[in-house]
Amino acid sequence: MYLHLGQNVVVPEDDIIGVFDLDNTTSSRITRDFLAKAENTGRVISVSDELPRSFIVCNENIVYLSQLSPQTLQKRTETMKGILI
Numbered sequence: 001m002y003l004h005l006g007q008n009v010v011v012p013e014d015d016i017i018g019v020f021d022l023d024n025t026t027s028s029r030i031t032r033d034f035l036a037k038a039e040n041t042g043r044v045i046s047v048s049d050e051l052p053r054s055f056i057v058c059n060e061n062i063v064y065l066s067q068l069s070p071q072t073l074q075k076r077t078e079t080m081k082g083i084l085i
Contacts, residue, residue: 003077005056005066006047013077017057019070025055038063 002010025031035055038044044063046052052065054073066073 001077003056003073005064005073006068009045009047009064009066011056011058011064015058017059019054019056019073021070022052022054022065035063 001013003013003016004010020031026035035044038061043061044065046065048065048067050067052067054066054068054070056064056066056073058064
């Protein structure tokens with residue numbers, strides 16, 4: 001199963017470690033340090049030119065920035081699971 005993150009980017013759901021709200025989590029220094037380190041090592045992929053609302057951490061510590069909210073991404077996974085059941 002794949003999750004569409006926006007634009008033309010999809011990732012396998014099995015590769016997703018977590019989906020996080022960018023506004024709520026970046027108040028933590030640890031999260032800011034993690035994102036800065038990922039950016040400095042070239043592991044951040046921006047899905048859109050729009051303002052990101054969430055970040056998705058995948059295997060190999062690849063971080064995707066998405067303009068979609070975590071709630072929207074969660075609904076997409078629930079919708080796809082409902083179709084397959």
